[in-house]
Every structure is written in C-alpha cells, then in structure tokens.
Amino acid sequence: MRLRLIQIDAFADRVFRGNPAAVMPLPSWLPDPVLQDIAEENNLSETAFYVADLPSDAGPPPKAEPPPDAEPPSADTPAYHLRWFTPAVEVDLCGHATLATAGQLFEDVHPEAGRILFWTRSGWLPVSRTDRDGELELDFPAGDLRPVPESDEVSAAAVTALGIDPEFRFQDTDLVYVLRDAAAVRAVVPDFTALARLPVRGAVVTAPSDTDGVDFVSRWFGAGAGAFEDPVTGSAHSQIAPYWAKRLGRPRLTARQLSARGGTLGCEVDGDRVRLRGTWRRYLDGTATIPEPIR
Template sequence: MRLPIYQVDAFTGEVFRGNPAAVVPLETWIADATMQGIAAENNLAETAFFVPTGPAHYHLRWFTPEVEVDLCGHATLAAAAVLYEHLGQDAPAVTFDTRSGPLVVAREGGAYTMDFPARRPRPLPRDRQVAVALGGEPNELWLARDCMAVFETEAEVRALVPDMAKVKALGVFAMIATAPADPALSPGADFVSRFFAPAAGVAEDPVTGSAHCTLVPYWADRLAKTTLEARQVSRRGGALRCTIDGDRVRMTGQTVCYLEGTITV
C-alpha cells in the first residue's frame, strides 16, 4: 500500500522551526495498528490522518510514536495546510471531526486560525515532586488535562532540564511550564511556555497547540486580556496569536511544508 505523506512545520514561517507534524491523507481508514506503526516510524511528536466525510469536512485522528491522542493543535494546523496548499481545498474553512469534537480551521491570508475548546485549569497544592521532576520550583500548580507549573520568570522556564523519568512518574498526561514573557527575551509576547509529555512518547514538544487550551484561559484571566501573543521557548521555538472567547480558544499560526512524498506499508 502506497500512501501520500507531507511533513509540515507548524506555528512558524521558517523551515526547521516550529513543530514538525506528518500528515497522511486517506481515502478510507486503514488499521489502527498500521497508523500507529507509521507514527512510530515517523518518530515525530504527532502524525495526523484524515478521511473526507463531506465538502470541507473530514474525520481527523492524531498519533504520537506510542499512542493515539485526543487533541493536537500543530498537527491540525498542518492538516489544514495540506488540504489548502496541496489538495485543492478552497472553502473559507474546514471542519475536522475528532475525539475532542468538531474543530474548525479557517484560512486567513498566509496563516490559519483554529477554534479549539478551552480547558480551564483548577488550582493544585504545591508538590515537591513536581519541582524535582522539572528541575525548578514553580510558584503555582494547576490541572486540566495537563498539569501546569507557573514560574515567576521566563528565564526559569528556559533553564529547566527536566528528569523525564520523574516527569513520567508524576502520572499526568503532560507537564506545562509557563511564565510571563520577558521583553528582553521574547519581545512582543505576553507569556511563554514549554511542554513535556514523556508518558506519550514525546520528551519535549516544540510548539503545542493543545496546551494553549489551558494556557490561554489562565493568562487571559491573569493579564485581563482576551487576545494574547504566545511563545513556546523550546529549542525550535514557535509563535501563536491566541484569543479567548467564552469556552473556546482561537489560535492563529503559520506553516511551512518541508517534505512531500510517498510511503509504502
């Protein structure tokens, strides 16, 4: 079986930055084990698979190298870019049916805007195990799907060297580390973050759309703003413009296609 494949750098306008995702368009679904095997072979944070279900409507699934996940931002952005830039889609927006409900992505000039569910976190007591696992002492802990550690400064977030075995042993899907942006380090940004998900087979994800479903409600409340500029300060780095609208988060980012080819399975 020969399948088309694209590799897209998401949340960036430059190749070799942002978060790379593989996208495999399908006409009909193939075996889950085959999709998981393709994702493991790609060895990227996520591989997205989609099947058309109607005009500008698709069923979308995401796989890390180890598991299927219920929400992924950068691979959704990448899937939309493949549809518009390689497969002839010309509708104002596309809808993806997913395990997290319908997700709409609209093309806006040279970027794409995704409409995702907000995941408002609840506060947790401070936990020394989190500090030991991350390699730094956060001021606050919050929990939605992911555990979010809030630090005082961007420099602290950038300096973290987590112990991935200890992060995995915390028993959460992933750890988000975040802090207010430092104008000297991230000019124009409101907040920064990093994302660690060893339990899902991803040590550090370069730019994580789904994490901003939790980050944006928190920072919108704290900064009293509805539109925020976000930076993920991983080694590759990436940028998102985010807006909170009730129980929805809209995220806008650019993409660059790095690779187009065919896989044989």
C-alpha cells in the same frame, strides 16, 4: 500499499522552525495498530491521519461563523475525520498537527475554501484562513485549570522531576506550573525518566514574557505521551491562554514556546473557546510503503 506523507512545520515562519508534523491522507481507516506503527516509524511528536468519510456519531457541524477578518466560508464547507498519534499513543487533541493538516488541505485540495471542519475525539474543530498570507486560525475548546495543592503526590513528583519552584500549580489535561519569569522557564532541565512514570499526558511550565511583543512564554514536556519536549504545543495553549487572558486582563495575546526550535502563536479567548493563530511551512512530500496484507 503506498500512502502520501507530507511533513509540515507548524507555528513556523520558516522551515526548520516550529513543530514538524506528518500529515497522511487515507482512502479509509487502517487498523489502529498499523496507524500506531506508522506514527512510531515517522518518529515525530504527532502524525495526523484523515479520511473524507465522517463517522455516524459525528453529529451536526458547528454553525459558528469564522472570525470577521477571515475569508468567508464556502456554501459547502469541507469536512474530514481527523486523528492524531504520537509515537506511543493516540491523543485527544493536537494543535500543530491540525494546523499542518488544514494547511495541506487548503493548498492541495480546497484552494478556494475559507474554512475546513475536522471531526475529532475533541468534537468539531473548525480551521479558518485569516487575512494574513499563510496564517490559519484553529477554534479549540478552552481548558479549565484547577488548582493543585502542594500535597498532591503526582504534582509534587512532577515538580521534583522538572526541578522547579512554581508560584502556582494547576491541572487540566496536563499539569501546569506558573513560574516567576521567563528565565526560569528557559532554565528547566527535566528528568524525563521520572516524568514518564507519572500518570499524566504532560507538564507545562509558563511565565510572563521578557520579550517585547510577546505576552507569555511556555515549554511543554510530554514524556508520558512519548514526546519528551514538544517544540510548539497548540493543545497546551488552549489550556493556559484562559489563565493568561484573565491575569493580563485582555482576551487577545501573543505567546512564544521556548523550545530549541521555537514557535509563536496568537491566542484569543472567547468564552469556552480559544482561537489559536499560526503560520506553516511545507517541508517534505513523499510516499510511505506499507507492507501488505495489512494486519
């Protein structure tokens, strides 16, 4: 069996920046172990697989309109079933691979569409074009950070593994630590072996920015999910953007993830949703050969 494989750098203003994701359109779902093998072979933080057929439990698509400055949606908005796999596990939410998938679909399949819908393990996720060339906007569920006491054993172990002295400790999908400044975020050198033993997807360190035009910075470490340090993590920003919006007193912010590749995201908090904006660059178009019979 031969399958298309497209590699796209998401939240990137040029190739070799942002977060690379593999995008693989499928005629129908392959067995989960095969999807996991493909993701492991691709060896990127996420591989996105999608099919055109929606599951019976998808429910009605959201009625919300895209933002005012986005292109208007077509009368029949395209919809797909989307799943994401790291080299180790399937995940419930992924920002950069959703951005990459939408970019591939807008460019290759739906050049006239202004909006695409994805049914996922996190429900319906709309993606819209904006008025900026090449920029897309993801509509994600907002996180709900809960304070974590210093006595919490898992959190304390993560603090030790990260070698940090956080000002505040939170948890949602990931552990989240607010540090005193951007320099402290840059200085983190994690013990990935220790992090991988913890029963959490990942850990975020974040702080106010020290760069003009950027409001807050972060890094994300996901050894438990097989990702180690992720270059740019959309799902982490859906967790931390509401915190920074409240702390800084405005809903629309610019974030920078301080990985080696780096990436910039626009964040807008709107009730229980977070809209994440970013650009993408296509890097590779190829074909994957999958042995048959498919097990």
